[in-house]
Amino acid sequence: MKIKAIVNSIAGICAGVFMSSCLIAEENSVTSRIENPPVDLIVYGDYVLTMENLDSANNGIIEKGAIAVSGGKIVAVGPASEIEISYDAIKTISGDGRILMPGLINGHTHSAMTLLRGFADDLPLMEWLQTYIFPMEGRFVDKEFVEIGMRLACLEMIKGGTTTFADMYFYPKTAVDTVDECGMRAIIGAPMIDFPSPGFGGWDDSMKAGVQFVQDMKAKAHPRITPAFAPHAPYTVSPEHLAEVLKAAKDEGVPILMHVAESPTEVEDIKNRYGKRPVTHVADIGMLDHPMAAAHVVHPDEDEIKMLAGSKIGAVHNPTSNMKLASGVAPVPAMIEAGVKVGLGTDGAASNNDLNMWEEMRMAALLHKVTSGDPTAMPAGDVLRMATSLGAAALDMEDDIGTLAVGKRADMIQLTVDRPHLTPLYNVISHLVYAANAADVVTNIIEGKVLMEDGKVTILDEASVIEAANKKASEIKAALAER
Incomplete structure (x- = not known):
């Protein structure tokens, strides 16, 4: 009986320690959630081109960077490692193989x-x-x-x-x-x-x-x-x-x-x-x-x-x-x-x-x-x-x-660089002007709202837009034929 009592006592102590640990962990988790302000969106980029300080040593480029967005505005710009431990986002967009830049x-x-x-x-x-x-x-x-x-x-x-x-x-x-x-x-x-x-x-x-x-x-x-x-x-x-x-x-x-x-x-x-x-x-x-x-x-x-x-x-x-x-x-x-x-x-x-x-x-x-x-x-x-x-x-x-930049409207785009005409990449700015094209854009965000993601426009029905335009164009073609 004494042995059983000792065992029960030890079990109780262990359970108390376990529960205490769980409470501490939960408290830390709550504290973490409180300390990290929620944001609407975090967008990542292997290269984040801010278009600020272009004449600086890094030409305004943050490698492995990210941008946090809330209420249609940019609230943070910096290395991805800092952004993701500082903010909790409702939505995130990967930046693997991508350049993130102003629209x-x-x-x-x-x-x-x-x-x-x-x-x-x-x-x-x-x-x-x-x-x-x-x-x-x-x-x-x-x-x-x-x-x-x-x-x-x-x-x-x-x-x-x-x-x-x-x-x-x-x-x-x-x-x-x-x-x-x-x-x-x-x-x-x-x-x-x-x-x-x-x-x-x-x-x-x-x-x-x-x-x-x-x-x-x-x-x-x-x-x-x-x-x-x-x-x-x-x-x-x-x-x-x-x-x-x-x-x-x-x-x-x-x-x-x-x-x-x-x-x-x-x-x-x-x-x-x-x-x-x-x-x-x-x-x-x-x-x-x-x-x-x-x-x-x-x-x-x-x-x-x-x-x-x-x-x-x-x-x-x-x-x-x-x-x-x-x-x-x-x-x-x-x-x-x-x-x-x-x-x-x-x-x-x-x-x-x-x-x-x-x-x-x-x-x-x-x-x-x-x-x-x-x-x-x-x-x-x-x-x-x-x-x-x-x-x-x-x-x-x-x-x-x-x-x-912090405080500006969250208007930004991502381009993929994982394409033959963009390989290899030595200079991001030169690439954007001399090699990139419209088809390389995969993400478009305006006022913090994602209008295109992974190359698909989400705000418009592309097929119906093109159909309506072609229908109107047929009328114009008929008028040109008359001329």
Whole structure:
């Protein structure tokens, strides 16, 4: 009996010790859960390219890194080993064999013109516009056209790694609804032009509608969509009307989107009408003192580059469109050296013919090397900045996007590097500009929401988007056959 009592006593002591250990372990576990703040998402990358400190020893790259996201914002950036012991995530995305970087910023496009992709090629700018684009837009562009075309554009951009774009086209309210559905970030400009256009009889009603659009959007305060005024160009909008737009933009506190100095024809036209070059012309109206994304800016002279450098204007380079329409070669290296905020854009798919920002980066790098005769012109780092951090500055959005930093919006993409054309990998930045393409993008995250994962777009039904676009295109083909 004594032996049994001793055994029971020992068992009781052991059980007490065991229970005490379990309680301590549970307490430690609870403490651990309390100490680790929960986040919505942790995204990993074998290479995390923050686009900050590109001139540092590591070029802003964190090997085996990760980013924690909560409430649509970045809350931590660092080595994966530190992030994963500091945060508990609802969802994680692996970074094995992947580059994690900021989403690309398309600084100038006309998204719905995806429905006019390739229908009028190999023509001079003015003939292209006046003989084909304007007449066909007058016949076909309506709310349905814009909805179908913009949904197709958003699908293309999401798959290609674009997270933000600046758009100027007709029916901006429809554009906003479609962008909202697609989950992208955008600046949507209300179109304004002196002559009749889709939905408008002329300037007065387009200006009135533009003001109403901006005011309605401001009242909603959409987290991803910024309204803007979008007068077409100095050669299609009078100085008096541009001054009217500038006043309205200042009153409403919104940016302006406009084509400026795109072609030699425009330069001669503005000089003949007003006795000055296009950049000087808009400067004299006062437009350099207000945030504006000026598309193309192919033909500024040295004095105008100095004007732009000290202004609130961002210039958006569109190399493929400029080459295709023979508009010329923008002095981008000189503008960047002078301090101009230069972004990168695709223009519309009718003059490109795609919305592929990887192609624009490669074109920008190579175009300026061959035209200058200098192989060091437009190094890969500068070009990548134009598509990310510098592009954000050109749109006056650098406080929110363009780099992966704590406090910024969680807009980021992953590319796989486990592919023949990306093997071997010596320099991440060089690879992204000279070797990567849209098909290498496998993940697209905007405002912390995963829009594409493992190469599959989750926010849109790709098949139905393409079917609707082809159906609308059949109508346009029939009209072309009539011509």
